[in-house]
Amino acid sequence: xxxxxxxxxxxxxxxxxxxxxxxxxxxxxxxxxxxxxxxxxxxxxxxxxxxxxxxxxxxxxxxxxxxxxxxxxxxxxxxxxxxxxxxxxxxxxxxxxxxxxxxxxxxxxxxxxxxxxxxxxxxxxxxxxxxxxxxxxxxxxxxxxxxxxxxxxxxxxxxxxxxxxxxxxxxxxxxxxxxxxxxxxxxxxxxxxxxxxxxxxxxxxxxxxxxxxxxxxxxxxxxxxxxxxxxxxxxxxxxxxxxxxxxxxxxxxxxxxxxxxxxxxxxxxxxxxxxxxxxxxxxxxxxxxxxxxxxxxxxxxxxxxxxxxxxxxxxxxxxxxxxxxxxxxxxxxxxxxxxxxxxxxxxxxxxxxxxxxxxxxxxxxxxxxxxxxxxxxxxxxxxxxxxxxxxxxxxxxxxxxxxxxxxxxxxxxxxxxxxxxxxxxxxxxxxxxxxxxxxxxxxxxxxxxxxxxxxxxx
Numbered sequence: 001x002x003x004x005x006x007x008x009x010x011x012x013x014x015x016x017x018x019x020x021x022x023x024x025x026x027x028x029x030x031x032x033x034x035x036x037x038x039x040x041x042x043x044x045x046x047x048x049x050x051x052x053x054x055x056x057x058x059x060x061x062x063x064x065x066x067x068x069x070x071x072x073x074x075x076x077x078x079x080x081x082x083x084x085x086x087x088x089x090x091x092x093x094x095x096x097x098x099x100x101x102x103x104x105x106x107x108x109x110x111x112x113x114x115x116x117x118x119x120x121x122x123x124x125x126x127x128x129x130x131x132x133x134x135x136x137x138x139x140x141x142x143x144x145x146x147x148x149x150x151x152x153x154x155x156x157x158x159x160x161x162x163x164x165x166x167x168x169x170x171x172x173x174x175x176x177x178x179x180x181x182x183x184x185x186x187x188x189x190x191x192x193x194x195x196x197x198x199x200x201x202x203x204x205x206x207x208x209x210x211x212x213x214x215x216x217x218x219x220x221x222x223x224x225x226x227x228x229x230x231x232x233x234x235x236x237x238x239x240x241x242x243x244x245x246x247x248x249x250x251x252x253x254x255x256x257x258x259x260x261x262x263x264x265x266x267x268x269x270x271x272x273x274x275x276x277x278x279x280x281x282x283x284x285x286x287x288x289x290x291x292x293x294x295x296x297x298x299x300x301x302x303x304x305x306x307x308x309x310x311x312x313x314x315x316x317x318x319x320x321x322x323x324x325x326x327x328x329x330x331x332x333x334x335x336x337x338x339x340x341x342x343x344x345x346x347x348x349x350x351x352x353x354x355x356x357x358x359x360x361x362x363x364x365x366x367x368x369x370x371x372x373x374x375x376x377x378x379x380x381x382x383x384x385x386x387x388x389x390x391x392x393x394x395x396x397x398x399x400x401x402x403x404x405x406x407x408x409x410x411x412x413x414x415x416x417x418x419x420x421x422x423x424x425x426x427x428x429x430x431x432x433x434x435x436x437x438x439x440x441x442x443x444x445x446x447x448x449x450x451x452x453x454x455x456x457x458x
């Protein structure tokens with residue numbers, strides 16, 4: 001059993017080319033072999049075609065040096081660690097944990113830790129690259145990272161989750177830190193897991209280090225406004241895009257795929273601003289009411305673990321998740337997982353504006369179809385950046401030991417989101433680009449500028 005694996009690439013050589021095996025927690029009694037073909041290599045630098053396409057398109061517009069593009073397309077460090085955990089029944093299970101650190105030209109690595117059965121090294125690599133562009137676009141001094149474990153956290157007890165998180169953190173102690181790499185919550189994790197990570201890291205170095213993670217509970221240095229930050233950012237970005245189109249947020253019809261942390265917060269804030277949320281969904285299915293849903297009632301209903309497919313209130317029609325994506329509405333907000341709008345359904349999307357609250361919810365083929373049909377897509381690196389913005393604000397507060405009230409946090413978030421949207425719109429207008437390539441040219445260009453100023457070591 002390999003304890004940890006560190007990969008690096010340079011020129012035409014891969015410095016490590018082995019296979020490792022680990023116990024698959026979802027196939028009892030069997031082992032799985034994971035080839036390094038699941039991670040980037042010189043022959044396949046970008047994590048996936050979509051990441052390559054967006055970077056390449058920006059590089060062509062910016063006329064970048066191919067060598068610089070190769071640097072930006074290659075993760076700086078890829079870590080895979082073995083995470084053995086003693087389960088409540090006394091048996092030991094071994095999970096594979098990943099952390100990909102894409103680029104630190106602008107500052108420390110920053111990105112979430114994901115617990116989900118579908119986590120793969122390639123997915124984590126893609127999301128790490130997205131984080132680099134997101135931070136650059138928002139003008140905050142971070143590089144991109146992402147981490148995760150392929151596990152369904154709902155099948156583990158609280159004790160098992162704690163042991164999993166603490167062991168995973170202990171394997172990464174040398175590779176994370178307030179000035180190195182700052183994890184945050186993601187799918188399947190939250191303030192509780194961040195508290196365990198902070199405590200484990202602090203115990204390992206011998207003193208409290210609240211800046212090692214963001215998204216912590218308020219009692220140990222978290223920031224007010226962090227829980228709803230991504231959803232609030234989605235609403236701000238949507239409001240700005242509707243205003244550009246001559247439409248108002250008040251009265252706009254919204255369909256939201258995903259009713260987790262981001263989707264739920266966005267739905268509640270949309271409703272507070274007078275928008276009409278007509279559809280919601282979770283993994284079980286969705287609900288639809290053209291006259292608008294009661295979001296607070298829906299949130300209360302699912303709080304105890306109930307699913308939207310069981311929603312019992314009158315006037316609400318049950319719908320399947322795919323049906324939600326093609327409902328007539330002003331704004332479609334995919335807030336679940338990636339690759340939800342595809343070549344198979346893009347032609348049937350009836351929204352005027354797609355706001356990507358999830359990471360990479362639109363495939364390349366779907367993006368092209370939506371563009372040809374005149375559907376505006378607000379890209380993920382802008383639309384869902386509210387979380388990393390307030391993570392940055394939490395980090396700043398933690399380093400200074402001076403904490404703000406929620407009003408100040410929200411004002412700072414508003415300022416950064418509005419400013420970023422204005423820059424993207426200006427770029428799109430000036431160069432006659434859709435919003436996605438406009439956002440990527442700004443983000444990639446900022447990283448390249450910093451790279452050129454710093455130079456190539458040695």
